[in-house]
Amino acid sequence: MKTSSLIASPMLLLQLCISNLRHIFTSVFSKVFNWTVGVCIPSTSSVSQLDKEEDQSKDKNATAPTSVNYHFTRQCNYKCGFCFHTAKTSFVLPLDEAKRGLKLLKESGMEKINFSGGEPFLHNKGDFLGELVQYCKQDLQLPSVSIVSNGSMIKEKWFQKYGEDLDILAVSCDSFDEATNQLIGRTQGRKSHIDNLHKIRNWCQQYKVAFKINSVINTFNIDEDMTENILQLNPVRWKVFQCLLIDGENAGDEALREAERFVISEEIFQEFLDRHSSVPCLVPESNEKMRNSYLILDEYMRFLDCREGRKDPSKSILDVGVKEAICFSGFDEKMFKERGGKYVWSKADMKLEW
Secondary structure: OHHHHHHHHHHHHHHHHHHHHHHHHHHHHHHHHHHHHHHHOOOHHHHHHHHHHHHHHHHHHOOOOOEEEEEOOOOOOOOOOOOOOOOOOOOOOOHHHHHHHHHHHHHOOOOEEEEEOOOOOOHHHHHHHHHHHHHHHHHOOOOEEEEEEOOOOOOHHHHHHHHHHOOEEEEEOOOOOHHHHHHHOOOOOOOOHHHHHHHHHHHHHHOOOEEEEEEEEOOOOOOOOOHHHHHHHOOOEEEEEEOOOOEOOOEOOOOOOOOHHHOOOHHHHHHHHHHOOOOOOEEEEOHHHHOOOOEEEOOOOEEEEOOOOEOEEEEEHHHHOHHHHHHHOOOOHHHHHHOOOOOOOOHHHHOOOO
């Protein structure tokens, strides 16, 4: 026993020495490695901080959807030859989903919503539109809620039910000559578009809604002098647009309209503006000003990018959120400001004499 213990002792000592050396080398190597990694690669906490700062920077630079145009339907009862948002689908979001999208927009900075079409009063006889108007004003408390309509489907009872929550109603009128409206397609049957325009103007005054007129200037109305009629109607704004071509909507093989015959040059458009320079509420918009200066949502709540002369849709804000979808809107915020896109748009601030 004594002999075997003496023999084993040196071997045990050797193993012990080897074990200690391994421990020392491992410890030293670990410290050197960690020091090297620490120099070359930020720690997890550092990376998280950098990501957070980058996200905050992106949030500050992200486009806010201050003013949004929601075309919730493409269906229309008129057949305007130059229409640039045609009835390519009959889809309309369920009311709850539309409200969810509007809430997302409000949370992202929306101050003004404009409902358009198609003809927005056509779906569910205007009640769907009325529900959205009420929701935006009462629940979301947006400063401005507006509508663009051809006016043909509006009834007085709609004003009685929803008018209090509407800031601005814009009615499209391209001519004060009934024959010209017939040529353009701004009509339905034998109804007088002009008589209807005056009736709606009176309702707006009665139910305290700011009244606006939109006109598309084209080959059929370019020589008309609308000064007297506009001054008589006295809208808060008269938006005057140069007829615009959009591939896939009113131009090209897949378009439902052929608007080429309606198109006018910049020079001719300017002549029309010069003729109406005495109208104080006139707000002109050439093709250049109009094309990319609007945030447009289609019936699926996708932003539409018009930079290539067509409407390229983003993913729906209902699927990816506003922040991601708006990156694919093609929105020119600088032009939006230059064309006077931000104005006094709440009727509470207009100080109108009803």
